[in-house]
Amino acid sequence: MAATDLAIELLRASVLAATPVLLAAVGGAYTYFANVFNIAMEGMMLIGAFTAVVGSYFARSWAVGLAAGVAGGLVAAALFVLFAVALRTDEFVTGTAINMLALGGTTYALRQMFGVRGAFMSSQIRALPRWDLPFGPVLGGHPFLVYMALVLTLLAEWHIRRTRFGMRLRAAGEDPKTLDAAGVSSSAMKAWSIMISGALCGLAGAYLSLGYVRLFSENMSNGRGWISLAAIILTRGRPLGILVMSLAFGLFDGMGMSLQGAGIPAQLTQMLPYVATLAALRIYSLRQKL
Amino acid sequence: MSTKISGPGVRMSSVVKVYPPDVLALDNVDICISPGSIHSIIGENGAGKSTLMKVLYGITQANAGHIEVGGKPVRFASPRQAVRAGIGMVHQELMLIPSYTVWENVVLGAEPVTYLGRVKGEAALARVGEIIERWGLKLDCSAIVGDLSISAQQKVEILKLLYRDVQVLIMDEPTAVLTPQETAELFVRLRALNSDGRTIIFISHRLSEVLDISDEITVMRRGRRVMTTPNRGLSRADLARAMVGRDVVFSAVREGDAALDSSQRPPQPSPPTVPPCLEVRGLSMTVRGRGRPVLDDVSLEVRGGEIVGIAGVEGNGQFELVQAITGAVKPDSGSILMSGQDVTGASVMSRRRLMCSVPQDRKLAGGAGAMSLVDNSIMTHHRLRPSLSSKLTPLLLPRACRDFCARLIAEYSVVASGPDAALSQLSGGNQQKVIVGREFSHDVDLVLLDNPTRGLDVGSSEFIHAQILKKRSEGKGCLLVSADLDELLSLCDRIIVMYEGRVAAEFAGSEADRDSVGRAMLGLGPGPGRGPESEGVTSGR
Amino acid sequence: MRKQHAVSAAAGVAVSLLAGLAILAIQGYPVWQSYAALFSYSLFSQFALVSTLNKASTLVLTGASAAVGFGSNCVNLGQPGQFLLGAMAATALGIFLDLPSWAMLPTVIVAAAVAGAVWSGLAAFMRLRWKMNEFITTLMLNFVADGVTLWLISGPMLDRKAYSPMTAMTNPGAWLGMWNGLSGAVAVAAAALAAVWVIWNRSKFGYECRVMGHNPGFAAAGGCGVARNFTWAMLLSGAIAGLAGGLMVTGGMQHRFVKGIGANYAWDGVMIAIVAGNSMSGTALYALFFAALQTGAMGMELETAVPSEFALVLQAIVVLFVVASRESTRLILAGLAAKLKARRAARMLEAPGEGGGRHGSGD
Amino acid sequence: MPGAAAASPQKVAYIINGGLGDLSFYDSGQAGIDRIAKEFGVQTRTIECGFDPARYSQALQAAVQWNADVVFVISYGFEDLLMQYADQYPNKRWINVDTVVENSRRTITNVDFIEEEGAFMAGAAAALLTTDTTIKGVNSDKIIGAVGGDDDPVIRAFLYGYEQGAKYIDPKIEVRAVFAGTWDDPVRGKQAANQLYSQRADVVFQIASLTGSGVLEAAAEAGKYAIGVDSNQNGLQPGHVVTSCLKNVGDAIYGVYRTIANNTYKPGEVLEYGIRQGGMGLAIDDYTRQILPARSVQRLVEIQSKISSGAITVKRYQ
Ligand SMILES: Nc1ncnc2c1ncn2[C@@H]1O[C@H](COP(=O)(O)OP(=O)(O)OP(=O)(O)O)[C@@H](O)[C@H]1O
Ligand SMILES: Nc1ncnc2c1ncn2[C@@H]1O[C@H](COP(=O)(O)OP(=O)(O)OP(=O)(O)O)[C@@H](O)[C@H]1O
């Protein structure tokens, strides 16, 4: 009886935990196809989480918060574009620097704006509304971004595969010169892909700070950006594959803690999602060989 | 000079283009393409032909100058605008997305879409199919471009232009990668387009072709237009002189005229009593994803003091053959012997004790642009040349390395600020000299050359050809893979033609001529009744 | 090349210091006091200098580790994990091993390096044997190392008397000396860096690695055993990171593995390697610079209440500006040069007489 | 030697291993510092190490370089360093909060909290809640939960007292603990709490600093209950935080400083702050009364007095 409750809770938790990874990774899929090495997702997410809280707090409105989150992600993305695309700085460098900037900047701003360190929570922060959709105990009653994330995933799949934008995006990734010769600026396509991933990372961040919990805490993204990146590389950027990967991640993430009940030390159970990722990578490499 | 009144004319006046930092690629060029004509532009490598066309097509912007199309002044910020003005270009290096289908490549950049932005595949397919019909291009709309032959890919490029219904077609060295027969087919098509009223700008290094097809000819030299003349009563010699600015002895090398050849080609080496420095026996290899084997029971041998050429349309196994010999890939079966030693399974480094190799792609395998000339010149020597490293430790001696590099620079007359210059700072020709110098200063019996003069200007090619002949006279064996038929014809003692991974034919240098070799490259028998297989594949005689 | 490095470095650092200055000004902090504090707490007192050096000794190593990795084209982002395992190895041996001190220290330090190498070797193995992208594996292995060590120090190796996860102290035999505050780790780190510099810039292996870093295809064609070099580069990179961890325990002030001992050293190291363009001496320079920033930040916080996170921001800005300037200055300058030359060329046309012959249609 | 610096102090530093903003432990200490600044007009500075060992020695050194006269330290993770510095600078007043650190010169004054006593009260409160099915949302099972930050001795001490308190009310009560493994990740805290609730715990005691704020949120969302820690967190999620296990770091710090101000300060003491000394306690206010029936509240008050009178002896961990 309690067991089934726990199982349900686990699945529920995994959906919740999967969402930010999914949102970020779907954005990352765009940069993946544009052949941009985008390791800035972690930072974009963090900035999004912060600006979302700022927006929601000062405007007393989750909508504004959401918008602010996206805006935050976009600003970070714009920085990425400025350096990696306009100034031709190495993408890895830019990404790493932006991650660092995000960590330092948000912590710094947290201090400056709210005079706190560690975390900022307040009843004035408006959380994202929950939709009590009749999807049963596991899928029902989540913050609406969870459902948005699913829709966005399908949309992205279609957008990248079927539309003119997608066609040019993939061309830009595969052979920029040719796209340029065809009269479409490959740099512009790269820039677009980065902005899109910025927006989605912003959403992911907003989800973390307004949906998952209702506060901002330092380094809140906490490695989720990296997991997203792994998911993208593993699934070669296919949004549907990413969906599966991030759900799996969410499941293992939650499972880790419940294994403490089975007497496995907390510190070890925390490794579960990452070990799982390694395993997935191994399996993937097998499939690759055949 | 034809006087068809149709298709827009193009006038470019005092166009200046400088590539960063200081390559004056176009120096006040004025050129006038009369409407509905076929206008050829010729000139040495680096003369500025492609740049001029890129400016006209809006890929690069000129620093100064004016352009008029059909009498109206225009300024193209991007190819899109050029296309809108009815100008299209087929680039020197084909511009296609390998993984896309033919129709996808054709519509890319001008896709028919629904209001949601979805690409209307059906509509595009129909439209493209129709054009293919109209011009009898014989292409499968939904084939993956990567799987097509070079000439088919070129058709796709032309298809792109027709799809956009351009009136001015720029063809930048379209024949460089084609066999004579394919070239002929292309010309038929170009003439058809021309009589349909389209203006055609044609760029080629092959003067015979130019004389064959053009109404007018413009000659460029070092970024300037040196002359424009109607194509009447001109000889290759005239053009060659105009191109180079002096009488050309080496025109043989560039032109491959049989008459000149035999006089040009150094005397045959003494009958090969010398032991072979390279023996390839029954080499076969398949690659995942490709249907037929990329190498199919290839056997050949190279003896000291001879230059053996490998001819073939790109993608017929030459590349893989070279890779197998250098050790970059392992063949499925067959064996490779160098100076009698079996090296089939040997590491690259151990092969390098017996051979040196000038790779096809400077950027990919030739050197590291960002590194100094020193670092670029000691590669492989750093392990094989004792003088470079200290006796006791595994450390290299900086001074010794510098000296080695300095000597190389002097010996191969490399133009560079010094051993510390980064390779990328050098001009293409000089980069190649560094690479050739590095490889040739290995004292080994086998010299492997993969397109050693691709994209080099006449001077540099001349220099490198001289070096190759020198190696031969020293009794080294050379295996020369080249896409430039003329180069092979003028240098080689034997020419082996590869087709679909097999040795399709072998010619003695004396009996080789463009036509028969060209036919073999296409897998056609040299003459009626004789299939390529029946051609004597007698390597181990 | 050297000059270009130096210039881009100088320019980048200057610009970013100015940017930081602007930020402070906008925030309404006393700019000059703040910067004064930043440096007086990091350089201009004996202890300040000493603690900057101590910090630098770690950063230099994590930086060198990253530089060796990136410089030879293996994306080893596993420094955090390798650091932790190195520290753990040093701690474990330091506690359970009891040798005469002349043997003790070397053993412990070497063990740390080996532990780090094992961890990176694992990633190398997965890459070569199973084609698993080392970029991801190293990242994931970090989390694993984190979990394992945390478990060890809060379970099996937890110090009885401790209030928070930490091991017992190591035997004094495994302690590096201190000379009025200056840790022996500095000397060891310096020696290690020198060794790596020689390997990197002078040895055949180092040469091949650098070539691999710039153009793997060239290295392969030239006959450098790419797979072998990859393995050794990974091992070396891991060993250096492990050494850094080991020195943290043997040379630090606590002589034990406390929770979070790795701090942010590894990621800072990655940063440093990047700004230094994988050049060893560049790494040394930036390690000192970053160390000064981080040490000074706390002083800045004390004197003028500027939050110490400011240092993080400043570092990121430095990275962006230095690297961006390095890569874009060239482009911009070249562009300008081209424009000038073009203008001159175009003018010649107007010059009478000049143009005539040139444009005359040949014969 | 101790007391050498008789001159009344000018600068007071507060060095913490973690970071402010946890709304519990560190902030409670900060409250004390602020009070000192206000009442005695001294300069105060807080140095946060953000759980970054790299900063521990720097923090101590910075305080010295800044010429602090009195240094309050929460020294989890750098007890050793504290000893070294205390020995090196005997003229400063070093007050170590929440652990016991004894340097060779015995100049460090320690403020040790008897967490077990506070936790005992929390356990009792939790038990009273979970056994009272009349309270909204309380189920029949007698299960209570706790979320710890790290699995470390202090948290163990809390749990030890928590369990005693619970069993004191009803021996059949089962305590389930989960360790989030972090002190500053509310997301994990929330996951942990949700799992406990799904295991039919009615109330979860958060002993995880910042991570714990996720626990309180989970309670509010799940319509269940939580118990705060260190500071009074009852108001953070009104109607869902039953009570808070107070650890009056601030009061303790203020108390010690007063002794310094009126020169009754004796270096090297170990000051035990349990319920009797008002160091530990239970935050019982209107929020509590909203949730617990009067008799339960009454019961808690009695227990509290029994503990301070010694009628109930809470076993110490270790
Ligand atoms: N992107 C570029 N950057 C710098 N220099 C360039 C660039 N492209 C061409 N150049 C230089 O400009 C000059 C003209 O090049 P261009 O390609 O127009 O010559 P070309 O006549 O087309 O030669 P080819 O017969 O080999 O095609 C050459 O010196 C070349 O090195
Ligand atoms: N990114 C950089 N920033 C600042 N200085 C640099 C940088 N890279 C190199 N330098 C300096 O330039 C000099 C030469 O470095 P470079 O890497 O070009 O040559 P090197 O022989 O490889 O020496 P090293 O590897 O020790 O830097 C060194 O003195 C180094 O301090």
Ligand SMILES: [Mg+2]
């Ligand atoms: Mg060209």
Ligand SMILES: [Mg+2]
């Ligand atoms: Mg206690």
